Amino acid sequence: MKYYEVEILDAKTREKLCFLDKVEPNATIAEIKNLFHKTHPQWYPARQSLRLDPKGRSLKDEDILQNLPVGTTATIYFRDLGAQISWVTVFLTEYAGPLVIYLLFYFRVPFIYGRKYDFTSSKYSVVHLACICHSFHYIKRLLETLFVHRFSHGTMPLRNIFKNCTYYWGFAAWMAYYINHPLYTPPAYGHEQVKLALIIFLFCQLGNFSIHIALRNLRPAGSKTRKIPYPTKTPSHGFSYWSPALIIPMR
Template identity: 70%
Template structure:
């Protein structure tokens, strides 16, 4: 409305003009999820503020609970509200009761991935160079006579170096942090399995695959295809967030042929990831690698199904032909 029209409304009905210019403030109380004790109370909170703004206000009262450590909810047992949600859009009255839960110490996702992926890279080399405390002094710093052992080291190193590069230059994280306790668990998983499979692949008594060079070469080709596909999908997903928005979008295939797997599955990055480890298993013909692949496939299937169902729930026009991780099957 232009200023002339506004002055006309004010002259005709001063009461209505005063009412329309009045701002309706919110009152916000925050309770502890467990004890239901009131932690703080804010009056005259502007309705356009976001949940993140409320977290910042709460942080001023309790400096030990920084925003990334806070879970703000509408119900003690409900989901955490997203930082970008606006106060006036929430199903609350002008007096809003919110519930706080401490998520514990947090760490940035970039640091999480760097720690998880740099570890296996370092651990594997300890076994590859046959440090004295693994295979005894007689075999210390010796080299395997089997070419597949050296090829496996190159593939394993390539995989984790690629992951480190993606973490620094490609990935765009929708959530800024991760609980510190989770990184300990994840590092135990990645580092532990890297040590286990590296111990057997680089062992002096290791024997090459049954079908020799044909098996190794075929597995190598499949490994490189899957690694390239995995990288292509990560780039495609990163491009969906180039504008800095955190809102979810439907990923579609691009001109890159490796992204055409989006026609059939919601999470082709997991499909390619599993393919890489299956190839590595065939290449090395090593039981620990196969177990790592199986456990990884189960976990990635769970993640893929969760993401697939979120897509179906959020987008009514989501392609129905797509499965979670395996085309036409799963």
């Protein structure tokens, strides 16, 4: 069997980082990453970007060495992607935050509305309905993350989670503060406004769930295949946006 020699250089400095001898021709980039990780434990596979050109695109984990435009002595360039975090952890963090934050305002924990309102409850049923809807929305998202979603990429840069959480957590706090405020007043158009908002909210929840199931079925379990959905434009993000937004008209 003809073996390959793989030389891994730093994409920025061109410094030789690793030399792999007797690499099998059918070895994948994922396997090469694992071999590189053994010599440099600080760079785990998810943190590695391997490429044939210092400024070129990253090679896919499933790419096979012998199918690449390289000779028996291959030069591959390494770039550090920085600390990574799994997408499952990202979504769980994004969605658990709003669930907890909203409940803090709902139960009126100390230091939010003033001492005399600590752990008091609203006298309006619509406030409790809004809490149920908001909690349902994010519990649904948490369960979908664990049991429905299939991810084409295992990780993302750790620094991005702070930006993502700022959006979800901040919006939840903004809504919760006003909806659960002791000076809250009922909706301007009464029960009819609440009923309409609730119906649309439930419709969006069902629509969002159906789209997530459809997208899940486009990617076989354990694969990174990306099929084009039909119709080519899905309303998933629209349903996701309107679901929490419709909690506001309930007030």
